Amino acid sequence: MAKKKRTERVERDTTKPLARMVEVAEGIHSDICRSKKPHMSFPIRSLSNVRYDAKGGTFKIMGKSSRRDFSYTTVKTFAQSLRMLAVSKAVVEDDDIINKREAYYRSKSWGEAAFKEQPESDTVMDDLEAMLGFNREQIGFIPDDHGGSVAGRLVVIDLDPSTGEEIEIDCTRFGTGAYSVPPQVEHLGFETSAKFILVVETTAMFQRLVKHAFWDTANCILIAMGGVPTRACRRFIRRLADAQDMKVYVFTDGDPYGYANIYRTLKVGSGNAAHLNEFFCVPQCHFIGVTPQDIIDYKLPTQPLKDIDVKRAKDALKNDPFFKHHKPWQKAIQQMIKMGVRVEQQAFAAHSLNYVVDTYLPEKLRSPKLFLP
Amino acid sequence: MAKKKRTERVERDTTKPLARMVEVAEGIHSDICRSKKPHMSFPIRSLSNVRYDAKGGTFKIMGKSSRRDFSYTTVKTFAQSLRMLAVSKAVVEDDDIINKREAYYRSKSWGEAAFKEQPESDTVMDDLEAMLGFNREQIGFIPDDHGGSVAGRLVVIDLDPSTGEEIEIDCTRFGTGAYSVPPQVEHLGFETSAKFILVVETTAMFQRLVKHAFWDTANCILIAMGGVPTRACRRFIRRLADAQDMKVYVFTDGDPYGYANIYRTLKVGSGNAAHLNEFFCVPQCHFIGVTPQDIIDYKLPTQPLKDIDVKRAKDALKNDPFFKHHKPWQKAIQQMIKMGVRVEQQAFAAHSLNYVVDTYLPEKLRSPKLFLP
Numbered sequence: 053m054a055k056k057k058r059t060e061r062v063e064r065d066t067t068k069p070l071a072r073m074v075e076v077a078e079g080i081h082s083d084i085c086r087s088k089k090p091h092m093s094f095p096i097r098s099l100s101n102v103r104y105d106a107k108g109g110t111f112k113i114m115g116k117s118s119r120r121d122f123s124y125t126t127v128k129t130f131a132q133s134l135r136m137l138a139v140s141k142a143v144v145e146d147d148d149i150i151n152k153r154e155a156y157y158r159s160k161s162w163g164e165a166a167f168k169e170q171p172e173s174d175t176v177m178d179d180l181e182a183m184l185g186f187n188r189e190q191i192g193f194i195p196d197d198h199g200g201s202v203a204g205r206l207v208v209i210d211l212d213p214s215t216g217e218e219i220e221i222d223c224t225r226f227g228t229g230a231y232s233v234p235p236q237v238e239h240l241g242f243e244t245s246a247k248f249i250l251v252v253e254t255t256a257m258f259q260r261l262v263k264h265a266f267w268d269t270a271n272c273i274l275i276a277m278g279g280v281p282t283r284a285c286r287r288f289i290r291r292l293a294d295a296q297d298m299k300v301y302v303f304t305d306g307d308p309y310g311y312a313n314i315y316r317t318l319k320v321g322s323g324n325a326a327h328l329n330e331f332f333c334v335p336q337c338h339f340i341g342v343t344p345q346d347i348i349d350y351k352l353p354t355q356p357l358k359d360i361d362v363k364r365a366k367d368a369l370k371n372d373p374f375f376k377h378h379k380p381w382q383k384a385i386q387q388m389i390k391m392g393v394r395v396e397q398q399a400f401a402a403h404s405l406n407y408v409v410d411t412y413l414p415e416k417l418r419s420p421k422l423f424l425p
Numbered sequence: 426m427a428k429k430k431r432t433e434r435v436e437r438d439t440t441k442p443l444a445r446m447v448e449v450a451e452g453i454h455s456d457i458c459r460s461k462k463p464h465m466s467f468p469i470r471s472l473s474n475v476r477y478d479a480k481g482g483t484f485k486i487m488g489k490s491s492r493r494d495f496s497y498t499t500v501k502t503f504a505q506s507l508r509m510l511a512v513s514k515a516v517v518e519d520d521d522i523i524n525k526r527e528a529y530y531r532s533k534s535w536g537e538a539a540f541k542e543q544p545e546s547d548t549v550m551d552d553l554e555a556m557l558g559f560n561r562e563q564i565g566f567i568p569d570d571h572g573g574s575v576a577g578r579l580v581v582i583d584l585d586p587s588t589g590e591e592i593e594i595d596c597t598r599f600g601t602g603a604y605s606v607p608p609q610v611e612h613l614g615f616e617t618s619a620k621f622i623l624v625v626e627t628t629a630m631f632q633r634l635v636k637h638a639f640w641d642t643a644n645c646i647l648i649a650m651g652g653v654p655t656r657a658c659r660r661f662i663r664r665l666a667d668a669q670d671m672k673v674y675v676f677t678d679g680d681p682y683g684y685a686n687i688y689r690t691l692k693v694g695s696g697n698a699a700h701l702n703e704f705f706c707v708p709q710c711h712f713i714g715v716t717p718q719d720i721i722d723y724k725l726p727t728q729p730l731k732d733i734d735v736k737r738a739k740d741a742l743k744n745d746p747f748f749k750h751h752k753p754w755q756k757a758i759q760q761m762i763k764m765g766v767r768v769e770q771q772a773f774a775a776h777s778l779n780y781v782v783d784t785y786l787p788e789k790l791r792s793p794k795l796f797l798p
Contacts, residue, residue: 143778148636148778148779149632149633149636150774150778151629151632151771153629153769153771153774154629154771154774154778155774156771157726157769157771157772157773157774157775158774158775158778160726160775161775194629194632195629197628198571198574198628198651201571201605208600208602210599210600210601210602211600211601212597212598212600212638213600213601213635213636213637213638213641214597214638214641219598219599219600221598221599221600221602224585224587225585225592225594226583226594226604226605227581227583227584227585227586227592227594227607228583228584228586228607228608228609229581229583229594229604229605229606229607230604230605230607231599231602231603231604231605232574232599232602232603232604232605233602234600234601234602234603234632234635235601235628235632236601255570255571255608256524256526256527256567256568259522259524259567259607259608260522262586262607263521263522263586264586265585265586265587268586268587278571353530353533396526396530398524398526398527398529398530399530400530401523401526401527401528401530401531402530402531402533402534405516405521405523405527405531406521
């Protein structure tokens with residue numbers, strides 16, 4: 053077995069986010085003191101302000117930004133943004149956490165500036181994140197999502213919330229259960245001797261791999277996304293892959309949603325959160341399957357493509373900088389459109405329940421040249 | 426601290442489900458041999474075939490059953506049911522697992538009897554479960570759900586899937602993460618010195634309680650349902666509460682969905698799965714909040730009830746045997762309708778972020794007479 057490599061736990065560094073918050077507030081304060089109209093500026097968050105950086109393997113945000121000037125119509129949003137900045141500063145200073153819904157309720161004491169509906173507070177939070185240039189989790193905001201399940205050759209190093217002592221969480225010791233990734237993962241350390249990370253789309257497939265201890269035979273770390281990966285799940289995989297210099301293999305359904313939504317988002321990020329991709333994308337990803345060619349090679353039962361699948365596939369070919377860059381992906385998607393079918397991870401069960409464990413995954417792992425980029 | 430109590434792990438007993446499967450198959454076989462038309466019978470699964478057993482504290486299925494005779498129109502479903510029975514028998518014998526989607530694909534080799542769409546195979550699976558009188562997990566079928574997250578004073582005893590040795594999973598040792606409940610929980614053992622189980626609706630509230638080690642100060646086990654609890658989550662709580670003779674306190678949003686869907690389902694079960702309630706309900710449950718009276722006592726910010734909320738509330742009062750039995754619940758729901766508002770778990774954040782940890786939960790836990798039944 054390979055030697056274990058250890059990445060120590062990171063003390064949360066709040067200096068930079070706090071300094072940046074003070075800087076933003078002081079800028080506004082000094083504008084006001086000099087009788088200048090204050091303003092805030094945010095990078096534009098859309099696919100049009102994104103380019104694919106082939107070398108780094110991620111979407112990069114381009115320079116376009118929008119500007120909110122203080123005026124009669126923006127006074128409320130302006131006040132809300134500053135209030136939210138203050139809340140965020142307190143949360144970071146107290147080493148506490150706050151979710152979107154709690155942030156909404158914190159505003160109830162703000163009088164005129166109180167949020168009427170949650171979408172209002174969500175937007176202000178998104179603005180704040182983009183303006184500060186830190187991801188939400190670094191400024192204390194946490195999502196209400198489940199961060200994914202983990203099993204296999206990995207020790208996670210965390211702090212005990214009650215005693216503050218360092219603890220080691222051995223992900224080989226969960227039996228049929230799993231380690232549930234916390235919403236904040238910036239501070240975690242890792243120790244592993246695994247060869248790679250295998251990320252799977254469905255919880256059911258994860259359970260099959262856990263039940264048959266695939267992490268043991270393949271010497272890997274298993275992670276279940278449960279559909280499109282949450283921010284915590286993406287950041288966890290990224291930090292782990294960076295810290296341990298590991299390859300990440302991704303196994304989803306063979307359909308345009310699995311390719312263009314789940315895999316693409318995990319690997320290079322997404323357009324409308326372009327300001328976050330540097331934290332959340334996982335450029336170490338390779339796509340193991342299910343590919344359109346697998347349908348032929350493994351004689352898999354399929355489902356017909358729906359109109360929405362075809363639309364999504366054509367859209368990926370035409371508009372998505374990631375797929376436009378990668379020839380093998382273009383071929384695969386064109387092949388799928390031509391075949392007119394999609395395929396699920398569970399389709400291997402047509403051969404035998406554990407065909408995926410005994411045959412498909414071991415064969416694919418021996419032929420990395422069949423992976424898609 | 427209380428003394429630790431240990432419930433040993435249970436070896437999975439496959440004798441009874443297997444015997445029952447053989448019995449059903451032999452019944453059909455012997456009908457055929459005697460040139461009698463074979464039939465299958467199933468208990469009717471709806472609220473109309475359910476009564477509330479106040480003593481046991483659960484919904485009980487009544488005697489009504491439906492019968493499927495073998496005929497020209499039922500021949501396909503009949504064949505599918507028998508095929509599915511055979512698949513289930515093989516899965517149980519191999520100590521393996523199978524999910525709905527895999528079961529659908531297993532049928533692809535059944536020729537004429539292959540399932541066209543998944544709803545077909547789901548129905549056959551539901552029928553089988555009801556006909557055999559075992560829950561799906563006992564006959565090898567597992568859901569594709571996340572089974573809930575656990576943290577606190579609990580050691581779960583499971584088997585290592587690779588070595589088969591017994592392992593202990595200490596839920597105080599997960600830092601900011603959690604233990605993710607597996608889809609099958611029948612075999613788990615438990616050890617705990619906790620005083621009670623606190624089940625919360627949202628993952629975000631769970632995270633706040635974990636972050637502030639509420640399980641340590643309150644000496645309890647924390648479980649996050651993430652909305653309406655999955656089967657695995659319900660069964661896990663039930664087995665734990667039974668094995669350790671523990672009270673279960675439930676903390677949801679204060680709205681008709683939290684009361685009539687989440688809490689009612691967790692405590693007494695549901696109508697359309699009445700044949701399963703004996704396994705999945707948790708009669709040890711008490712409702713800690715958020716109650717309509719809490720809105721007044723804690724001056725909480727609210728949201729107006731929507732039409733669908735009012736409809737759900739009135740429906741609960743009129744048609745639900747559980748609410749019809751419990752006066753305090755009738756009063757609470759009538760009070761909510763009268764006030765015209767609902768309240769969320771996160772609303773306590775209006776006072777301060779950790780008001781729920783420092784004030785609300787400790788106060789409520791000291792006044793069990795304020796709990797709803």
